[in-house]
Structure formats: C-alpha cells, structure tokens
Amino acid sequence: MTVYGALDIGGTKIAGALVDDTGTLVARAQRPTPARESAEVLMAAVTSVVDELARHSMWDAQSCFGIASAGPVDTAAGTVSPVNIPAWRRFPLVERVAAHPRMPAGTRPVLVGDAVAMTAAEHWLGAARGFDNALCMVVSTGVGGGLVLDGRLRTGRTGNAGHIGHITVDLHGSVCPCGAPGCVEGLASGTSIAAYAEASGWTPPPGGPATAAEVARSARAGDPRALAAYDRAARALAAAVAATAALVELDLVVVGGGVAQAGDTLFAPLRAHLAGYAVLDFTRGLPVVPALLALDAGLIGAAAAASATPGRSTAIPTRTAEASGRTAAWTA
Known part of the structure; x- marks a missing residue:
C-alpha cells in the first residue's frame, strides 16, 4: 500500500492524516487552531498533530507529504499568510514541518492552498x-x-x-x-x-x-x-x-x-x-x-497534490474525465 502524509490547516482546525492511494484515510489526528495565539503556539499545535500521526504503524511507509493551508500561500517559497491566522505572515511552514524529527529523510512537504487541495480532491474522487x-x-x-x-x-x-x-x-x-x-x-x-x-x-x-x-x-x-x-x-x-x-x-x-x-x-x-x-x-x-468529500477533502487533496508534484513517483492515477472524454490531471 502506498501512503501519503497530509496536513490541512485552517482558522478552526488543524487536521492531519495518512492517506492511501484510493483516497482512504488510514489514520487521522486533529487539534483546534489557536488562531489568535503566537506563531509558535500555532506551530506547536501543528507539531502535536504530526506527532500523533508519527506514532501510527504506517508513518514510515509514506512516499510524500502534502500541506493544505488557508491562504494566501506562496507555494514556491513554502510560506503561508492566512488572513484568518494573524500571527502567520510569510511563515515558513514547509521548512518547519520538514524539520520535524520524525519526517522521513529527504521528504520536503508540498504546499497548496486549502481550497486548491479541496479542488484536487473533488476532481479526483468527488x-x-x-x-x-x-x-x-x-x-x-x-x-x-x-x-x-x-x-x-x-x-x-x-x-x-x-x-x-x-x-x-x-x-x-x-x-x-x-x-x-x-x-x-x-x-x-x-x-x-x-x-x-x-x-x-x-x-x-x-x-x-x-x-x-x-x-x-x-x-x-x-x-x-x-x-x-x-x-x-x-x-x-x-x-x-x-x-x-x-x-x-x-x-x-x-x-x-x-x-x-x-x-x-x-x-x-x-x-x-x-x-x-x-x-x-x-x-x-x-x-x-x-x-461529496465533506470535511476531509483538504486532507485528501493535499495528499493528491503532493503525489502529483512533477518528479515524484505516484500510485494515484490520472483520471479520465468520463463526461467529456478529455484527460484530467492535477498539474498546474
């Protein structure tokens, strides 16, 4: 089984999951977002979610890691500036998550906006x-x-x-x-x-x-x-x-x-x-x-976006758009 790590960070909750190549959540963790607290208190909540996922038996099997965040985001710089999280302005979220001691060696998380992640998920499975x-x-x-x-x-x-x-x-x-x-x-x-x-x-x-x-x-x-x-x-x-x-x-x-x-x-x-x-x-x-994917769409989409990043091997297939006969993909 191929497994992808995922985070979905919004103004209300910070969720994390391990997602398999069918879009099923193998493991899930969640914390409230301390949206009015300091940047480090917020990061501590993210770390707590990753800590919980890292205790799962499938953690070390993941092939890549995706992060969906409220925006605006800067995917090239790996930073986030969510309008509804005032303490994070150009916050280096990718760098901080990548530095987690249990992150598999060589893994650099892929950042997308939360709504873009939801879009990827709904286009894939929803x-x-x-x-x-x-x-x-x-x-x-x-x-x-x-x-x-x-x-x-x-x-x-x-x-x-x-x-x-x-x-x-x-x-x-x-x-x-x-x-x-x-x-x-x-x-x-x-x-x-x-x-x-x-x-x-x-x-x-x-x-x-x-x-x-x-x-x-x-x-x-x-x-x-x-x-x-x-x-x-x-x-x-x-x-x-x-x-x-x-x-x-x-x-x-x-x-x-x-x-x-x-x-x-x-x-x-x-x-x-x-x-x-x-x-x-x-x-x-x-x-x-x-x-159709309700509140887990951000997690599924973060996994899909990370998997589809150019240069990565992926077990998530490109979908054929049955309604139109054209090929659907997630690349930008």
Missing part, C-alpha cells in the same frame, strides 16, 4: 470528477476556491489562483482583513454569517455558541433574521460565482466547507441569486452542487 471546467469553493471560517480548467488544476504562479473569497462584491462594504473593501469572505464566511445574524438581533440558544451552524438551525426553524443572514451570504457567493463563470466559462460549481453543511439553507438562495447574476448565455444554468 463531485467534480468527470468535469473539465469547475470552480470548487470552501465556505468555512474563510472563503477560498480553486479552478479546474481544460481538465487540469490551475494553481497559478504562487498557488493562489481561484481565491474567490477575496473578490470584491460590495464596493461600499467593510474593509476585509486582506485590505480590500467588500470581499466575499466578509459577507459569506461562517464568522460573518453569525456576526450579521447577531447584529440583526438573533441570539443563539442559552449557553450555546454564536456559530453559522446555530444560525442555520434557527433558519430551518423559520427565524427571519437567520434566514436573512444566509440570504446575504448566498447573494455574495452568487455574485462571485457569476463573475468567475463570465471570465473562464464553467461546467460546474462545487461548494464545500462547514457552512455548506447547512444544505438548502445555503444552496437554495445561492442558486436563486445565481440565476439573477449569471444571465449571459454561456453562464446561465450553471449547476451548483455540494462537495
């Missing part, structure tokens, strides 16, 4: 399999995306192509932590959904957290403030999807991440608003579907 042109999005603590164009994952020069969360959709909106006004992330992330609902007078259950999941629960019960928060998020996502479709022409949009777990509470208004924004003939009727 909802985008068989499609040549797809936008895959992660809507969670932040909002990210990745693009498959002409059957290939397109990551761009620094690995940030498709970063849809930082498209401006409200010219007069609040300034995002990235520095731009009215970003999708500031309107549609789980944090933004909960904050908007609270500002509108919604309150979580007594003793419960103010999260997007709780807002979704209230929306399903008919709370108009919760419904409005999800409608606002869906409108922002729809505007960004329509803009992307107009630029590159898409066959499919896949939406994953924690907020997507709200189901029709998100997808129904998203599809309705998209019909109003995507009005050109070549953008109209664009399917929007939930991700």
Whole structure:
C-alpha cells in the first residue's frame, strides 16, 4: 500500500492524516487552531498533530507529504499568510514541518492552498470528477476556491489562483482583513454569517455558541433574521460565482466547507441569486452542487497534490474525465 502524509490547516482546525492511494484515510489526528495565539503556539499545535500521526504503524511507509493551508500561500517559497491566522505572515511552514524529527529523510512537504487541495480532491474522487471546467469553493471560517480548467488544476504562479473569497462584491462594504473593501469572505464566511445574524438581533440558544451552524438551525426553524443572514451570504457567493463563470466559462460549481453543511439553507438562495447574476448565455444554468468529500477533502487533496508534484513517483492515477472524454490531471 502506498501512503501519503497530509496536513490541512485552517482558522478552526488543524487536521492531519495518512492517506492511501484510493483516497482512504488510514489514520487521522486533529487539534483546534489557536488562531489568535503566537506563531509558535500555532506551530506547536501543528507539531502535536504530526506527532500523533508519527506514532501510527504506517508513518514510515509514506512516499510524500502534502500541506493544505488557508491562504494566501506562496507555494514556491513554502510560506503561508492566512488572513484568518494573524500571527502567520510569510511563515515558513514547509521548512518547519520538514524539520520535524520524525519526517522521513529527504521528504520536503508540498504546499497548496486549502481550497486548491479541496479542488484536487473533488476532481479526483468527488463531485467534480468527470468535469473539465469547475470552480470548487470552501465556505468555512474563510472563503477560498480553486479552478479546474481544460481538465487540469490551475494553481497559478504562487498557488493562489481561484481565491474567490477575496473578490470584491460590495464596493461600499467593510474593509476585509486582506485590505480590500467588500470581499466575499466578509459577507459569506461562517464568522460573518453569525456576526450579521447577531447584529440583526438573533441570539443563539442559552449557553450555546454564536456559530453559522446555530444560525442555520434557527433558519430551518423559520427565524427571519437567520434566514436573512444566509440570504446575504448566498447573494455574495452568487455574485462571485457569476463573475468567475463570465471570465473562464464553467461546467460546474462545487461548494464545500462547514457552512455548506447547512444544505438548502445555503444552496437554495445561492442558486436563486445565481440565476439573477449569471444571465449571459454561456453562464446561465450553471449547476451548483455540494462537495461529496465533506470535511476531509483538504486532507485528501493535499495528499493528491503532493503525489502529483512533477518528479515524484505516484500510485494515484490520472483520471479520465468520463463526461467529456478529455484527460484530467492535477498539474498546474
């Protein structure tokens, strides 16, 4: 069995896994992300996850190691500057993970953005399999995306192509932590959904957290403030999807991440608003579907991306896009 190591680092959790060549997680570890702590406290949480994986019997059998991180990332430099993790700015994550004492000799981790990893996973095994042109999005603590164009994952020069969360959709909106006004992330992330609902007078259950999941629960019960928060998020996502479709022409949009777990509470208004924004003939009727690989897509995609790095041997096969007859691959 061929095994790949993987990390998936976001604003809420740091997850790690050993993934086999069928995309199955052989082992998994997870810690909360201490997102407001120092750079070294954050790195200690990453190390703790790697420590746990390294105790697994298959650890030494891994052939490569992939890291998916919230972005922006710089894949060439091996650094990360996640908008929702303030202490990491140009943080040398690849170098630090490579220095772990149990990392197999000669292993240099491969870095990709978390949404790019999700895109690789969904194109390999999930909802985008068989499609040549797809936008895959992660809507969670932040909002990210990745693009498959002409059957290939397109990551761009620094690995940030498709970063849809930082498209401006409200010219007069609040300034995002990235520095731009009215970003999708500031309107549609789980944090933004909960904050908007609270500002509108919604309150979580007594003793419960103010999260997007709780807002979704209230929306399903008919709370108009919760419904409005999800409608606002869906409108922002729809505007960004329509803009992307107009630029590159898409066959499919896949939406994953924690907020997507709200189901029709998100997808129904998203599809309705998209019909109003995507009005050109070549953008109209664009399917929007939930991700199939749920919350482990980042880990599976990090493994896939590491395996597909040029110069590496790999047991993960290139997929044939059954829907179009073209060859699908993950190279940039």
